[in-house]
Amino acid sequence: MWFLRILFAFILVVRVKGVVKNSQDCNIPAIYNFGDSNSDTGGSSAAFSPAGPPTGETYFGIPTGRASDGRLIIDFIAESLGLPFLSAYLNSIKANFEYGANFATGGATIRRLNESWFQHGVSPFSLDVQVEQFDQFKTRTTYFYTQAKNESDKSNLPNPDDFSKALYIIDIGQNDLGACFRSLTNPQCIATFPDIIQDFATAVQKLYDKGARAFWIHNTGPFGCLPISTTNHPNPEPGYFDEIGCRKDQNDVAIEFNKQLKDKIIQLRTELSDAALTHVDMYAAKHQLISNAKNQGFEDALSYCCGYHKNGVDIWCGNTGTVNGTVVSADSCPDPSKVISWDAVHYTDAANYWIANHIIDGSFSDPPGAATDSQDCKIPAIYNFGDSNSDTGGISAAFYPAGPPTGETYFGIPTGRGSDGRLIIDFIAETLGLPYLSAYLNSIKANFEHGANFATGGATIRRVNESWFLNGVSPFSLDVQVEQFHQFKRRTTYFYNQAKNKSDRSNLPSPDDFSKALYTIDIGQNDLGVCFRSLTNQQCVATFPDIMKDFATAVQQLYDYGARAFWIHNTGPFGCMPIATTNHPNPKPGFFDELGCRKDQSDVAIEFNKQLKDRIIQLRTQLPHAALTYVDMYAAKHRLISDAKNQGFVDALSYCCGYHKNGVDIWCGNKAIINGTEIKADSCKNPSKVISWDAVHYTEAANHWIANHIINGSFSDPPVAISQACTKSITM
Incomplete structure (x- = not known):
């Protein structure tokens, strides 16, 4: 929990230009989440057909619209901040928006696609639409909150003052890659990334314009390690799979996507000078889990718990189908806690828990996590x-x-x-x-x-x-x-x-x-x-x-x-x-x-x-206790x-002191004879109007x-004020 609190402390530091607030004053009152099925807590399920069992079986006991047997990473983030699980914006039944809202929907993309939910599972609620929903949400809830005559009228509504103090989480991009892989070659796919990343930046800019200041942005995971990507390849060419068994070509594309995303976030840090944008390397976190699955208590890294995906036949989790005249029911496995992938695409409650624990402390973040509270940074x-x-x-x-x-x-x-x-x-x-x-x-x-x-x-x-x-x-x-x-x-x-x-x-x-x-x-x-x-x-x-x-x-x-x-x-x-x-x-x-x-x-x-x-x-990974x-x-x-x-x-x-002309250099404060004339390299009349003192310094x-x-961190990576430089140790 402390790292996300420190993240919010940073935005306070930026605003007051280096004056550190005590971390006990740094409370995140709400979360607003934007994304796809990796963080959808019921949006698509409410808008279209509800997700049925066995989803939700491990933790909730009933389906909740989450693509997992239990909680998602966004749920563990909320828990770490002492906040309730987020209600989906599109779910009007028993919704509580006092502590934020979730605009994520399964199948959502950054870039609008001309594909439907019914054919390819592509959500009509792309990132730009989710941002527009947030704008409407903020306008309407603020109106009702300010019109309320008593406290009960404000129940389940966010305090308008909390929008600028909230944490804005974005976890999206996986479906943009999925759409690419369906219809384009890998080079063609990569060629679309600049436009996709620009759409992403536009969304962040709009959220910033609407008052968002603290951003927690997930990159996309190792697409080629999803079991749905690794199945149905009976005779792969050499090099098709990497040493773990993941599709190398798809992971390479995901890596390039993440590189361009991170570059854009770095650019946004200079453009949005009083915002804190944390880039979370979900690819690295998930890849670390997959490559070290057995040591972390999981079985085969690329197996899945629920569904049937064999011999070119796909029966999705909870559904039934006929295979060679036999009815096959795609039920869940006996123990989801031993499996990383829930349904060949999404992660189990146990895997999400592992990943959340490893990102919440800042180990996979840029800026990296803090080791101590800001008040101790003397x-x-x-x-x-x-x-x-x-x-x-x-x-x-x-x-x-x-x-x-x-x-x-x-x-x-x-x-x-x-x-x-x-x-x-x-x-x-x-x-x-x-x-x-x-x-x-x-x-x-x-x-x-x-x-x-x-x-x-x-x-x-x-x-x-x-x-x-x-x-x-x-x-x-x-x-x-x-x-x-x-x-x-x-x-x-x-x-x-x-x-x-x-x-x-x-x-x-x-x-x-x-x-x-x-x-x-x-x-x-x-x-x-x-x-x-x-x-x-x-x-x-x-x-x-x-x-x-x-x-x-x-x-x-x-x-x-x-x-x-x-x-x-x-x-x-x-x-x-x-x-x-x-x-x-x-x-x-x-x-x-x-x-x-x-x-x-x-x-x-x-x-x-x-x-x-x-x-x-590289040194950050080698020196684990250093910032x-x-x-x-x-x-x-x-x-x-x-x-x-x-x-x-x-x-x-120009420069203030010295003489550097026609191949002759007389350094500041010195003198020399040039063409029979003594030249003294004195200073200019007003050094405060000149950038260079002596043509070098x-x-x-x-x-x-x-x-x-x-000093305020505007040009730093991580973007921390110098007064907090000692609080950013990494615990990889």
């Missing part, structure tokens, strides 16, 4: 790893100090930051109520009570055989920074434990805080820079798997040292840095994109980020650059804008 410290985008003085202390005009806007003096003021890591610290991080390498007036910063300008993920003096590459690569942290933890813990009084512990972190701290990682830009200096773009991309492996090793080591909450930035649009766009007097067509950014370098950065995200997803939040800095920075003037900045690709104003847009 981050006592930050440990940062990275490059100059988050270096608060490390490289400056180790080598030459950064001089003016760096630091001029906020600090008034140089502080070792590559900016006129604060960096994103500074705004993160402010958000969490923590002081700015002292650099690990800066021994002067360092205070490590609330964390430390191991980032250094020029740092890379992968060790590079280049020097700081020639190419500005830091000797403190990510693996070295992790080793520094290990030493830091050991030594500070020793001195903390040896301290005889409180003053001896001043400026030292409490050893207990290491497991509760936030571990931020912002690195990778210099790995691209090294690539672009010496390799073709294709050669550069070929190095990424090794770089990602080094990154994963660093995260694994931090995890082994006790880190649990990770906040990981991807790399920004490299091709939009002014240093990348200058000195190209006669570019070929297509060299720059519509913003003026170098398209080839930005494309390489996009591929880098794709592989980084894939690796983080890994992936922050799309590329998208955040690109949005700022593409909308610079509307956000109060001048030309998006960002101004304080730009960093502030970016920080404000990532």
Whole structure:
């Protein structure tokens, strides 16, 4: 139950931009469900012919319109939230809508189909119709509720205030695949997906427009593992079935459908900024059960309990038919609790119970489930790893100090930051109520009570055989920074434990805080820079798997040292840095994109980020007690650059400090003789109007804008506010 409550807590966090509500205030008052027979609690049965026995026999004792021997996943979700089972919207007899309504109907599709209920079992109540029913439901129940003269007149009606607080569940898509498989080839089927997914997005948008904010969206299960798909294939070709016995081609189509669905949900998260959209991987959950059936107490994974499907003859559960002159009654099996499939299409009460238990805790969700309540999410410290985008003085202390005009806007003096003021890591610290991080390498007036910063300008993920003096590459690569942290933890813990009084512990972190701290990682830009200096773009991309492996090793080591909450930035649009766009007097067509950014370098950065995200997803399964939040800095920075003037900045690709013209580079604060004239690379008059500080790094104003847009989770996967980053551990 706690995960669904945490899901709703997230929408509150989004609304108040990072202010965490206590989870005890986070009560979901109602559920509104949209879908097909996987979650229909009686809609089709009421609208058409009622489902007869033996459906319902295990739990209810009578048919209830559910395609199972008992409860569905939606029933277990309602139970987990302390709510009654949902009444079907189309069932007018003894309906109670006080705690929500169910618009799902068996046979429903996302996209309207020109097929009938009577011939192919296709519901006329497609997703768009269900949404229209909800609109009517909301309008009419609100009218009657507000017109009520006493409490009894309000009985069985939802409180109008609850619509914005309710959970909106969508479980649909299986019948869209079924319709495809009946009439189209698999490639033709896949070609319909963009339109289907767009119809899905339109439905979500309409629900959002009608007040929905918390969405719990199931993808479609392994269609090729339905017994109805695996029967009646006496002489299959090699590779037709996978190792479990499922139809590989149909599962591959379902996987592609789910990929496009998830991509659309990710897009919707940016478009519906104050909504929480949780994508639930039902395919993975169901596939895990099927592939591990016997260990979970079930018999043969692909058998079914009720029905007759042999030799090309289909007699559906509860019906009778004549086979070779013999009457066959498609009754149920002796013990449905030992079988996964109820009727060769739907799941038994026991299987639904297993699946529900494994999705309700967030194990198969994106965002993944929380391990603790939001009220306990107090981050006592930050440990940062990275490059100059988050270096608060490390490289400056180790080598030459950064001089003016760096630091001029906020600090008034140089502080070792590559900016006129604060960096994103500074705004993160402010958000969490923590002081700015002292650099690990800066021994002067360092205070490590609330964390430390191991980032250094020029740092890379992968060790590079280049020097700081020639190419500005830091000797403190990510693996070295992790080793520094290990030493830091050991030594500070020793001195903390040896301290005889409180003053001896001043400026030292409490050893207990290491497991509760936030571990931020912002690195990778210099790995691209090294690539672009010496390799073709294709050669550069070929190095990424090794770089990602080094990154994963660093995260694994931090995890082994006790880190649990990770906040990981991807790399920004490299091709939009002014240093990348200058000195190209006669570019070929297509060299720059519509913003003026170098398209080839930005494309390489996009591929880098794709592989980084894939690796983080993999790490989530390998590090079961960790919360890994992936922050799309590329998208955040690109949005700022593409909308610079509307956000109060001048030309998006200009820079404030430095001189970069005609093949000559004079870096911020330096001077040089050019054609007999001394050029001093001073700062501009108003850095707050410029995005780039020095043609590579960002101004304080730009960093502030970016920080404000990532801190609330708008660009994160999972989309959690940074104040809740520690509450999203996965329990796979």
